Amino acid sequence: MKSFIIKLFMALALTLTATSAMASSHEAPLTQQQQASDKNYESKSILTMVSDFLKTTGVVALANPDVPKNISKDKVAMYKFHQSWGRIIMFGIVFLLFWLAIAKGFEPLLLLPIAFGGLLANIPVADIAGPHGFLGVIYQAGLSNELFPIIIFMGVGAMTDFGPLLSNPKTALLGGAAQFGIFGTLVGAVALSQYTDIFNFTLQQSSAISIIGGADGPTSIFIATKLAPELLGAIAVASYSYMAMVPIIQPPIMKALTTDKERRIKMSTLRHVSRMEKLVFPVVVLMLAILFLPDSTPLIGAFMFGNFLKESGVVERLNDTLQNALINITTIFLGLGVGSKLEADKFLVPDTLGILVLGIVAFSVGTAAGVLMAKVMNLFPGTKVNPLIGSAGVSAVPMAARVSNKVGMEYDRTNMLLMHAMGPNVAGVIGSAVAAGVLISIFK
Amino acid sequence: MKSFIIKLFMALALTLTATSAMASSHEAPLTQQQQASDKNYESKSILTMVSDFLKTTGVVALANPDVPKNISKDKVAMYKFHQSWGRIIMFGIVFLLFWLAIAKGFEPLLLLPIAFGGLLANIPVADIAGPHGFLGVIYQAGLSNELFPIIIFMGVGAMTDFGPLLSNPKTALLGGAAQFGIFGTLVGAVALSQYTDIFNFTLQQSSAISIIGGADGPTSIFIATKLAPELLGAIAVASYSYMAMVPIIQPPIMKALTTDKERRIKMSTLRHVSRMEKLVFPVVVLMLAILFLPDSTPLIGAFMFGNFLKESGVVERLNDTLQNALINITTIFLGLGVGSKLEADKFLVPDTLGILVLGIVAFSVGTAAGVLMAKVMNLFPGTKVNPLIGSAGVSAVPMAARVSNKVGMEYDRTNMLLMHAMGPNVAGVIGSAVAAGVLISIFK
Amino acid sequence: MKSFIIKLFMALALTLTATSAMASSHEAPLTQQQQASDKNYESKSILTMVSDFLKTTGVVALANPDVPKNISKDKVAMYKFHQSWGRIIMFGIVFLLFWLAIAKGFEPLLLLPIAFGGLLANIPVADIAGPHGFLGVIYQAGLSNELFPIIIFMGVGAMTDFGPLLSNPKTALLGGAAQFGIFGTLVGAVALSQYTDIFNFTLQQSSAISIIGGADGPTSIFIATKLAPELLGAIAVASYSYMAMVPIIQPPIMKALTTDKERRIKMSTLRHVSRMEKLVFPVVVLMLAILFLPDSTPLIGAFMFGNFLKESGVVERLNDTLQNALINITTIFLGLGVGSKLEADKFLVPDTLGILVLGIVAFSVGTAAGVLMAKVMNLFPGTKVNPLIGSAGVSAVPMAARVSNKVGMEYDRTNMLLMHAMGPNVAGVIGSAVAAGVLISIFK
Amino acid sequence: METNLVVEGLKFMVLGMGIVFAFLGVLILVMNVMSKLIHKYFPEPDPTQAPVVVKGGEDKKKVVAAIFAAIMEDKKSQL
Amino acid sequence: METNLVVEGLKFMVLGMGIVFAFLGVLILVMNVMSKLIHKYFPEPDPTQAPVVVKGGEDKKKVVAAIFAAIMEDKKSQL
Amino acid sequence: METNLVVEGLKFMVLGMGIVFAFLGVLILVMNVMSKLIHKYFPEPDPTQAPVVVKGGEDKKKVVAAIFAAIMEDKKSQL
Numbered sequence A, B, C: 001m002k003s004f005i006i007k008l009f010m011a012l013a014l015t016l017t018a019t020s021a022m023a024s025s026h027e028a029p030l031t032q033q034q035q036a037s038d039k040n041y042e043s044k045s046i047l048t049m050v051s052d053f054l055k056t057t058g059v060v061a062l063a064n065p066d067v068p069k070n071i072s073k074d075k076v077a078m079y080k081f082h083q084s085w086g087r088i089i090m091f092g093i094v095f096l097l098f099w100l101a102i103a104k105g106f107e108p109l110l111l112l113p114i115a116f117g118g119l120l121a122n123i124p125v126a127d128i129a130g131p132h133g134f135l136g137v138i139y140q141a142g143l144s145n146e147l148f149p150i151i152i153f154m155g156v157g158a159m160t161d162f163g164p165l166l167s168n169p170k171t172a173l174l175g176g177a178a179q180f181g182i183f184g185t186l187v188g189a190v191a192l193s194q195y196t197d198i199f200n201f202t203l204q205q206s207s208a209i210s211i212i213g214g215a216d217g218p219t220s221i222f223i224a225t226k227l228a229p230e231l232l233g234a235i236a237v238a239s240y241s242y243m244a245m246v247p248i249i250q251p252p253i254m255k256a257l258t259t260d261k262e263r264r265i266k267m268s269t270l271r272h273v274s275r276m277e278k279l280v281f282p283v284v285v286l287m288l289a290i291l292f293l294p295d296s297t298p299l300i301g302a303f304m305f306g307n308f309l310k311e312s313g314v315v316e317r318l319n320d321t322l323q324n325a326l327i328n329i330t331t332i333f334l335g336l337g338v339g340s341k342l343e344a345d346k347f348l349v350p351d352t353l354g355i356l357v358l359g360i361v362a363f364s365v366g367t368a369a370g371v372l373m374a375k376v377m378n379l380f381p382g383t384k385v386n387p388l389i390g391s392a393g394v395s396a397v398p399m400a401a402r403v404s405n406k407v408g409m410e411y412d413r414t415n416m417l418l419m420h421a422m423g424p425n426v427a428g429v430i431g432s433a434v435a436a437g438v439l440i441s442i443f444k
Numbered sequence D, E, F: 001m002e003t004n005l006v007v008e009g010l011k012f013m014v015l016g017m018g019i020v021f022a023f024l025g026v027l028i029l030v031m032n033v034m035s036k037l038i039h040k041y042f043p044e045p046d047p048t049q050a051p052v053v054v055k056g057g058e059d060k061k062k063v064v065a066a067i068f069a070a071i072m073e074d075k076k077s078q079l
Ligand code: NA
Pocket: A213, A214, A215, A216, A393, A394, A395, A396, A428, A429, A431, A432
């Protein structure tokens, strides 16, 4: 083996020396290039080098950030805060998100990549979220053009079973009512902006924020990128955090709005749904969206594409890839790309607090509206609906449905609401996409 | 848990309020931005809003499409037709493709994504196939630069076994003869253009259309993108549809051109092919392509790359990914991207009818040429070839080979032609790539 | 079925004929377009066509390459050499790499795609590595922006177990010492440039070359792309080749620098490392990198992102995709993209010989430094370290650790050094990333 | 003349919730019609078994794999 | 005045190796401290079995899921 | 002077089919030569079993890996 390597080197040496002999004229420009390049390089003493190096450490950059000259004088304090304490606070927030994701199991699939992206985005000197850093490259490649949330929607569509909704169509109304969280919060955001001096959300920004109430991560990211990209980080973090906190946020609201008797309502077994129904359904929804609200079709179309591939039953390998490799890869990059918007100077602004507060309001209002809608439906004749499944109308598939089930079983251990709650749950996804379409349509 | 959330909010509130206090100067421009942004927003009465909304519905857009001012007067009727009935007809065609793919099992892996892409591309108002829609983004990312068909070729290469061809090399001639479908159709297309007033295909367009006769989806897409991107949608749909209809199109032609005796010819068992032969083969083919037809090397190179990775036996994980995750992901996006070219104003033109007719002619001529070539080969001394495997020379791996096998067994249940037909089948892929290279070379 | 097709055609014919009737005005421009297009096409006799075709074959292009007019007279010989014999020599080198990868098992996962990319890049006429060829597209998409090596780093991070390092932290010093190979070679490269007339590496180029001593493929590619993209091909090939030749290069050096007694030193069993330690570790390393060397954080951050996802234990599906589909896909494209830089006129220059020689020097110096560091550590009181694990400090995970184990067992069959060597092995990855950060920081 | 944004927001709400409910209302109608049509014109041969047949092949594979895994598991612990 | 590049290279070496060792030295310190803190404040219940339990849990889940699937399969075919 | 495109198309056909057949003809020759050379200089030890061995190798690796994993698992729990 050794002899082989020696021979290899000798052969290469021969070839390349021959080349080299021919290359006398070829080298001149290289040398020039070198001189040009080295001209920029200035010799320094080793002490200067060490001190120069120390200046580029993160410690120095955090303790004493350089202020560019184009920052006006009255903003220097703010700028310095964002570059030093701001970054450190963001590290703390990121660690909090790590803890929520790992120890508390809050939507780790997206919160972990988002939080790690946020950690990387707040590193001084390296500018990883800048246009040439890899987070910036990822953001440009798939978030600025809204491609990643669309792909996620395809994957989620492939994972969704519309069977429960098809077997009990009227529960779709619950998924509609929950969208009240979106529009109620829109009014709230606008009111906050008009009547306080702290917040000044535009109508577009208010709309983007209110979508948090849709409890649908990719929809929130899609709309935020379209209407208010400057708020993307805060909206995405709020959206996924609250989706993750569904088991904490929803039960008190659900219990407050229902009577003990209502919570014990039993629902009849769901009828069997044929394969043909499931196959036709995604196309039917898409056709309705085309006829009535074409602006919602990018979202609904992507979702129904994934669902249709699954239900067709003839492209199992595409379905499998959609549900696994493709959605996982996209999730990693979507998370990192969203995280790149958690830079201190973008996240640590008063707006973020507003977004967090409005987000939880949106979520709660949506939950309440879903429950109340069920109670309204029970005023009409016909089979009764357990209002606990109304809260599942916010989306957050399948967690919200599980919460309905769990709360139901607290009052009657034999009352399995899970599949009944899946109906409003998936209707909530459609409802949010419709609401998103309305907002897109208004601001087009 | 609840107390934790309260504390979290209070901490965030404190931080952000502090920030906010420092931010008085920071907010001024935000407010200005808001005003600027809101200036564009004009208050409307709720009735106006509803009526404005109704104008943006798909129903209105389909029933009464807006005509832009830059459309010249004599084209208004055509434009209106494409925007209204045109879209509806396209929906119908898309449903037909769904039916073919799902109920008839016609190449669903590509027809389903293509058809769904076509459905999305024909949605009014949303402009999903436009430069900012996600279909447009996908098209730009991987079709306009011809990357996706190349990746598909890599994956197909990794799935291909050249063993049957290596054990009976002369069957490669059958894969050559079938390319007559390509060039014969080229003449036909040109003749149609010259002698009728309906069609006016240029030489480039005729060449792109004729490649349908190669019965090779990615090659068709590659060439169409290069020579006639305006015809991509129709060519891709025709190509995959006819590949899928191989079991219907080929048998009558095969039977018409052979005698009963010929159909019963038995072929000797294939010899064993060593691993080394399979390993060297892809490199040998590529070297030949380099020496004689470098313009075919993007296609042949990508194909042989995949095959070489597989046969090397040392990169099993790459081979596995090529054959699964990567080709599946690319198939989804390739299909959607191709579908984006099924917009009514591009597809519902007389040219499409010409392409469909010429495509089936190309296919049939290729099939016939393969069969006839086998008969010619049998005129020479040596072991006889069953002409039924000639039809497999068109490519359409492995369906065409299966058709040969099936037709053969109709006449002699003990006559297994499958592996014998795989030889011309894979040779047909090489032959089509060579033919594609010739066309690229001519028009460069 | 047949009747269905006939009906389909008739329906389409009707629709399209109707369209056609309306399209009289629509066709005029098409015809014009055709004429314009065909005007460029000049009729030739079949003999001219054949002779024109023969001129575009690879044989002619290799035997008698065209020389563009903008090549100055004194460079014509060189240019011709690169276009003819140069390409042929590159084919030979590529076959050599195939042989090393397949027959000798040298890092086939990257050498095979790189070599095949090199083969494709050296094809005349087709220009596959040019801006419109698919290799060029791949290079632009993921190498020019350094995204692919970063993704590889994420995947490798997800595959790495820091347990052995955590259970014996001081072995990290061995991974530090091995970086001496990098900086020693930097001096060597600069000296070669200053004191010989053959080589004229700039400081940037010297730094990029010296990283080969880090025995870390993605780091080499990352740095080469940043500091000396013109040398990328040679550096990547050298880096992966030498990583692959670890079992040949290292043992003689290890044996020469150790006494028989040292080689028999037994190391105590590693302590158990808790899950929490493994979870916190990647974040701790990243925080240190942020504080002391932010310029290393793109590399260390990506690596620790992958590791953190794995150790979190809550995102198993992302971890699985990172370690499989995503890293495999990226490996294929990274290899092809790097291969696109193996064009003869870039690779067959004297510099390449220098890079190959300097690379092996770097590797050997790193190995030696690791072994010697272990001997230095043994001068201090405390448990003794077997110097054979010092060589593992160069990275080349896990091959270098396996070599330590194998050499150790040559002298004492009961001496299992594998897990002990994994400590310096993974520390070597961190060490190389730090060294890379220093070089980036210097040239920023 | 200044725009009262809150009023605008309220208008959005009316319009938005109206459209959401209209959409889902129509969807409910269509679902009901669709189900009836499908049950009439495309009845499943034996509605309860059809999906079993389709999926059955795959599920059985999974079961086999699962049993195999279980056995392996058992064997492992006996090693 | 010309720069002696070799001297520059040597300076790089001193700086670079200094930083590499400083970084890894600090890392060793931090690892030791971290391990102590973690063993003190987050002791594993039974350090040798914890990871086994984690993996076991998953495997068991799979087995349970498999058995469940098998039962469901059975039920479906009885319907 | 106008170009007769049909004549052009026919020329393409002659050129194209000529090249396709020439290419495949050369390929057939090369395949035959290659096979002879390979059988002479790289004969497979036992041609009918070789591929089995190759695949077997992988499977064996898996089995070995499984056994190894099981043992490691066992060891861990004994630590
Ligand atoms: Na929702």
